[in-house]
Amino acid sequence: MKILGLHASNRTNELIEQQRPTMIANRTKNFRTGSLLFATACALLSTGCNKKESSNxxxxxxxxxxxxxxxxxxxxxxxxxxxxxxxxxxxxxxxxxxxxxxxxxxxxxxxxxxxxxxxxxxxxxxxxxxxxxxxxxxxxxxxxxxxxxxxxxxxxxxxxxxxxxxxxxxxxxxIDPFQGLVMAKFAANTLKLKKVAILRDIKSDYSVGLADFFKANFSKLGGTIATDISYSQGDKDFTAQLTAIKAQNPDGVFVPGYYTEVGLIARQARKLGITVPLMGGDGWDSSKLWEIGGEALNGCYYSNHYSVDDxxxxxxxxxxxxxxxxxxxxxxxxxxxxxxxxxxxxxxxxxxxxxxxxxxxxxxxxxxxxxxxxxxxxxxxxDSNRNAVKPAVVLEVKVDEKGNGRNVFKETVAP
Amino acid sequence: MQTFFQQLINGLSLGSIYALVALGYTMVYGVLRLINFAHGDVYMLGAYFGYYAARILHPYRVVPWIDTLAVMVASMVACGLTALLIERLAYRPVRHASRLTMLIIAIGVSLLLESLGQIVFGADPKFFPQLIPEKTWRWHGVIFTNQEMVVILVAFILMVLLNLFVYRTRTGKAMRAVSFNLDAAKLMGINTDRIISLTFVIGSSLAAAGGVLVSINIPGIDPLMGVMTGLKAFVAAVLGGIGNIFGAVLGGLILGMAEVMVAGYGSSTYRDAIAFLILIAILLFKPAGILGKGQVEKV
Incomplete structure (x- = not known):
């Protein structure tokens, strides 16, 4: 089978060359229409603002x-x-x-x-x-x-x-400095973990922040970070990262992501023989997590804003x-x-x-x-930075073979 | 060493999917000189058709293998018909227009399928039913799952079947003739319209198979899942030498391996960037792709 020759691209260039003058003319015209539209939009918007407080x-x-x-x-x-x-x-x-x-x-x-x-x-x-x-x-x-x-x-x-x-x-x-501290304390003091790997979502401000605060606090409490690697929101295959994590033999993995990816990560981690607990933050809190992750989530923990058992x-x-x-x-x-x-x-x-x-x-x-x-x-x-100061709870995930899950209250940590 | 072999398995299972999707790109390109950008979205449709087929078939399930086969065939047929429709409505009317027109139409079809997917299927991710209960095997510490093995095995069986079809059957011969010269093929009495439609149907059903296979292994599907996979498969096809069936397979495997090795040993942040850098490097030294033959087009 043949390969596309140079022929076609030359033709494309010719086409573009021929159209250039008209394109420039169009652009000037478009610019004029554009500014007119913009002005109209501004006028409309300013009238829109006045609608406030009018009715009951x-x-x-x-x-x-x-x-x-x-x-x-x-x-x-x-x-x-x-x-x-x-x-x-x-x-x-x-x-x-x-x-x-x-x-x-x-x-x-x-x-x-x-x-x-x-x-x-x-x-x-x-x-x-x-x-x-x-x-x-x-x-x-x-x-x-x-x-x-x-x-x-x-x-x-x-x-x-x-x-x-x-x-x-x-x-x-x-906020996350507190949430990171809660999970670091839980990992170091309650679960008695020494060596934790981090798998963060590099595309999410939430995940990057929480991973950093966990890392700092866990190190301060005497733990070591086995490895700190990342994925991107929307990824579906995490086996490469998880294999690298497995090679480090950590006691736990901190995955501060959102539930869609976390569910898949849990599945793939268990498949690769990572049996240690996975931990995360409030981004895990969704019934979809149970559906996607299934039984792979048993023995995993996350910090949350409240527990229905309270x-x-x-x-x-x-x-x-x-x-x-x-x-x-x-x-x-x-x-x-x-x-x-x-x-x-x-x-x-x-x-x-x-x-x-x-x-x-x-x-x-x-x-x-x-x-x-x-x-x-x-x-x-x-507080003066407009953040709420509130206690956090740590929950354990329990899912049966049908994908029906519930969260079990583990502990509450006051700020 | 154990980690390295595990990464090889990971790369193989990712690469075989890229290869399967890349085949569709390469076939359509070989026959029509068209880069069918909607191909990645057909792969997404394949996953969704499989999802609905599995739900409909759920009460009648017998043995995991038969169920999987049924779901896959249903999805391949549905995607084949969709491709027939797309070719008839979107591509055939502009077949004699410039290549740029066709390319733009392909991009348009791609965006249309993505948006329709979000409206019809919903924009939130869906959980693909577990057709095959997961089993794992260990071999010197390297872990295989039956799901991965099914993905790799089925992908290779389909590729071998495709190869037999193209090189051993009359229709396959006609397809090759069309790819060499459309007008000459027509003069030889080949119904070129039919052959082109068939190419779309076969390429798209392979993508559908890819969609179902991926979802068996990684059970989260969403309407935009075809965007990145489609792009990577396109890269794989170019890498191997677009228009060459073996090239597509080789390109897919190389890309899958490269991605996994970069994420596993380098930085996963640069996973995609490095995969594309490899593409650029190979194309610098071998512009026609690894297995592609650089041909001067006769004027």
Whole structure:
């Protein structure tokens, strides 16, 4: 069979040469039309902004990954937020107005997150924004919120850089320096591990941050890091990295990734004969993890924001309501993202009530004053860096041969 | 040493998938001089057709091997029909236009399949049912699974069958004739339209087989899984010498090995980068690919 000769590429060049003059002419024309369109868009956008505070409802935006590789994060948060908004509206709303939530899907992609948040602010005229879970997506959208002076409350992004984007960015969860410490302590003191390998997702701000904090803390506690290697979100074959890890013979492997990849990693690790525990962070928290990883996940541990086994009354009521509302859809137990979504919406509503206004700047000031708010995931107090200081729990994963999983509470660590 | 042999197995199982997908690129290129960019997405469709076939067949399951074969055949037939449709609707109308037009259409079809996949199948990853219960074997500390062995074995059986078809049958001969000279083949009484359609069907059913085989081994499928695999398989086809069936197999295996060795011994961050660097290096010294013959096209 033959090979494509030089002939074709010459012809292509000729074609391009012939078209060049018209292309230039078109470009000038396009530029003119483009600037006209841009001006119109600006005009439209500025009128869009004036829609705020007009009717007897307060519009809040939410962006999340309703589809994509981290889809259960977005879906769970959405359920939690909707439950909170329903509860608030049933008890009379905020400042005599009903809350209305506008939800956008960012497909779990940072650039999409930026686009949909811009749309929420400019087109829907929201006064505040809830979202995201994945830190890379929150980091992409935070500058938009900060630039438009719209407060953003992230339910579950744990990377420290998220709230460092500006004074309008808040979160209702702990941050990774703490989560890394919790898992390092658990590995060194509870599991008595000496030598741990790290397998991090190089494409995710969350995973890279958490791996670094784990590494620093575990070394400080006297452990050694056998090897520190990486994969990229979206990879499916991890056998090369896992074979390299196996050669180092570690007592445990720290995999601070998201559930889709972690499930496959667990499967492939067990297949290659790695029997030591795998450990991770709150990015594991999804029922999809059990489905993808199956029995390979038995004897693995991760840190999380809350455990459904906690006897706390507020939490147990939330679990009961959640079951009643979503149990029929096969989603009987709320995961941490649902609980954090619920809390994030309540913290925001509470700030509006205390501010006595839904103006973004007043809400921002009130949010910064949040102190001792009792929610599902515990007592929320925001520090001067707009991060919540909260305890973390460590959970053990147990999955049966049918892929039905549950998390068993191991210990709780206070900050 | 044990680690090295384990990495060889890992590379072989990854490489045989690239090889299987690369065959489709190479066949279509050989016959039409078209780089069918939608091929990677046909591979994705293959995985999804397999997923649905496995779910439909679930109540009637007999023996793992027969189930797997049934799912694979169902997916190959479905993908073959899809390819027939794509060729008829998208490629045939522009067959006599410039090559650039066809290439752009191929990219368009690729994007269309990806977007349709996200709408129809949903953008979140799905779990592919375990058709073959996993068993592992050890040999001097090197671990094999039955799933990996099935992947490698089936891939090679399909490649041998393809080779027999192209070099030992009348239709295969016609296919080679079309690849040498379309007009001359037509003058010799070959129904070239049929041969070209057949090429698409065969290439796409191989990609479908690849999709099902990968999903047996790595059970997470999503609508964008074909993007990177398609690109890598294309690289494999070029590496081996595009238009050459053995070249595609060799290219696939080299690329799979290179990736695994880079990730296992070097830095996994540069896994893809180094794989592509190898491609550039080989093409610098052997522009026609490893097994490709540099031919001067007669004018």
């Amino acid at each position: 409802e307060i519009v809040i935006g939410e962006y999340g990954s309703l589809t994509g590789a981290t889809a259960t994060f977005g879906q769970s948060t959405k359920k939690g937020i909707e439950m909170a908004v329903d509860a608030i509206n049933q008890s009379g709303g905020v400042l005599g107005k009903k809350l209305r939530i506008v939800i956008e899907d960012d497909q779990g992609k940072p650039d999409e997150a930026q686009t949909v948040v811009t749309k929420l602010i400019n087109k829907d005229g929201v006064v505040a924004i809830l979202g995201e879970i994945a830190s890379s997506n929150s980091l992409a959208a935070a500058p938009v919120c900060q630039g438009s002076r719209i407060p953003m409350v992230s339910p579950g992004s744990t990377n420290p850089k998220v709230t460092a984007q500006g004074d309008y960015i808040f979160r209702v969860c702990f 006897p706390n009354l507020i939490l147990q009521k939330f679990v009961k309501d959640y079951k009643a509302k979503y149990g029929s859809t096969g989603d009987s137990l709320p995961d941490a993202m649902a609980a954090l979504g619920y809390d994030a919406a309540l913290v925001l509503a509470d700030a509006m009530k205390r501010a006595g206004s839904s103006r973004p700047d007043s809400v921002r000031a009130a949010l910064a004053q949040t102190k001792g708010f009792m929610g599902v995931t515990g007592n929320t107090t925001l």
